[in-house]
Amino acid sequence: MLTPAIEDYLKAIYDLAGEDGRASTSGLARRLDVAPASVTGMLRKLAERRPAWVVYQKSRGATLTPEGRLRALEILRHHRLIECFLHDALGYSWDEVHAEADRLEHAISETLEDRMASRLGDPLADPHGHPIPRKDGTLPPRREIPLADLPVGSSAVVSRVSDGDPALLRYLKGRGIVPNASLAVVDLGPLGDPLMVRVGDASETCALSRKVAGEVHVHDGPRERGQGT
Amino acid sequence: MLTPAIEDYLKAIYDLAGEDGRASTSGLARRLDVAPASVTGMLRKLAERRPAWVVYQKSRGATLTPEGRLRALEILRHHRLIECFLHDALGYSWDEVHAEADRLEHAISETLEDRMASRLGDPLADPHGHPIPRKDGTLPPRREIPLADLPVGSSAVVSRVSDGDPALLRYLKGRGIVPNASLAVVDLGPLGDPLMVRVGDASETCALSRKVAGEVHVHDGPRERGQGT
DNA sequence: TGGGACAATTAGGCGCCACTAAACGAGGGT
DNA sequence: ACCCTCGTTTAGTGGCGCCTAATTGTCCCA
Numbered sequence A, B: 001m002l003t004p005a006i007e008d009y010l011k012a013i014y015d016l017a018g019e020d021g022r023a024s025t026s027g028l029a030r031r032l033d034v035a036p037a038s039v040t041g042m043l044r045k046l047a048e049r050r051p052a053w054v055v056y057q058k059s060r061g062a063t064l065t066p067e068g069r070l071r072a073l074e075i076l077r078h079h080r081l082i083e084c085f086l087h088d089a090l091g092y093s094w095d096e097v098h099a100e101a102d103r104l105e106h107a108i109s110e111t112l113e114d115r116m117a118s119r120l121g122d123p124l125a126d127p128h129g130h131p132i133p134r135k136d137g138t139l140p141p142r143r144e145i146p147l148a149d150l151p152v153g154s155s156a157v158v159s160r161v162s163d164g165d166p167a168l169l170r171y172l173k174g175r176g177i178v179p180n181a182s183l184a185v186v187d188l189g190p191l192g193d194p195l196m197v198r199v200g201d202a203s204e205t206c207a208l209s210r211k212v213a214g215e216v217h218v219h220d221g222p223r224e225r226g227q228g229t
Numbered sequence C: 001t002g003g004g005a006c007a008a009t010t011a012g013g014c015g016c017c018a019c020t021a022a023a024c025g026a027g028g029g030t
Numbered sequence D: 001a002c003c004c005t006c007g008t009t010t011a012g013t014g015g016c017g018c019c020t021a022a023t024t025g026t027c028c029c030a
Helices: A004-016 A025-032 A036-048 A066-090 A097-104 A110-119 A166-174 B004-016 B025-032 B036-048 B066-090 B097-104 B110-119 B166-174
Strands: A054-056 A062-064 A155-161 A182-188 A195-199 A206-208 A216-219 B054-056 B062-064 B155-161 B182-188 B195-199 B206-208 B216-219
Touching (some): A004 A062, A004 A066, A025 A036, A036 A054, A062 A066, A066 A110, A066 B110, A110 B066, A155 A166, B004 B025, B004 B036, B004 B062, B004 B066, B025 B036, B036 B062, B062 B066, B066 B097, B066 B110, B155 B166
Antiparallel strands (some): A054 A062, A155 A182, A155 A216, A182 A195, A195 A206, B054 B062, B155 B182, B182 B195, B195 B206
16 A cells, blocks of 8 residues: 555655656655655665665665656646646635645545546646646656747747646736746846746736746647646 | 544544444444544543533543544535535546545535535435435434334435445346335345345335344435435 | 354554664765 | 854654454354
């Protein structure tokens, strides 16, 4: 079986993993809000069980095995389908869905997962634009970059925004920065911060700090199918 | 806070409690599928915490305090609203809802509870006819008796059926024994078992063992508002 | 009143998942 | 090359919720 704690670790490793696929002890501790020592213990356990879910080298972080990755994607699918469902079927706003989904993702059955998915028409992305893993554990590939990396003068389409902070989400929605919105970086402040961004065909521009712009990802459009709202 | 285990105990005490409001150690152990010794330990804990949720006298079982009762009813409200929601909004059959609700009841927020309730039009009973506690912890009073206690020759209306066993639920639905169905006991077998029951205005009767008839509750109609389907 | 039968409790332990405190190690700067 | 720092690991603990085995209570019946 899979305890909620284990599911949380796998999910965290999955999305903290960078280029090399490795997640650090301290990164996980921060993300999961536990002491680093606790992370060490859990990583040892996940590496020792058969089949192993992570490969763990002392002091060098952990990487998911194929089995662990599959598990992580299952949880992620749960999480994002629940977000969609709360948003589309129960009128949750996009800044409320994350917290609720974090608890429910550990409690739903495969049956409920399937029924929600078909009720929603097998959505491809959650309300923040994050892609929903398919049942077989695959993810539609995407070419996207942080808005912060978009050169001045170029335009793009929002593909996703990070969903961790409700206040940030409300802020972004207030400025029309939602998946599928098109935007352009029209100017930079001193030292490259903030970015002056025009959203859609508004006449106004808004100022986004580099920090905020790092939480928004864009692709070069014209449009992707199946983004959230 | 309230762990899932504690919630399960409170719920179990609530609905094992008979006339005197007491639930026995062994009864709880059977219901919760744990060893009697585990029950003893948990009851001590629930009695010692402030505010206490149960009154516990060694070897004489436990009763809920008003606070404990309120907690139990909150969980019960969760459980039954979830059953309604799965049934009405996601097409679950009435024998599937119980197991799923047993896991979800511990994970939903007050917000989700409220939204499901208003989406469903504040239902008064779950799909098996069990009344849904109101937010203030009150329950609509009911006068109902086990079908097994209905005298031969009299008729009544089904108010609820027990929801623990999916096979029993499928069996009952197959015979039209659902909340609000009217039925009559037309005869008894030898030793009073089985009961010969006519459902609705069918020409056939069906035979229900006393054991099964104890799992079906009836009232004298003509009709109660807000029963499940 | 004294067993017997069965319910309930105590005693001791285990796995999970966190914690703190203290030791360890890896890498950068001097 | 050495040291210092910061990240990481080890060691030891604690709460929770369960277990088994052994003991104690309770109650009914002869």
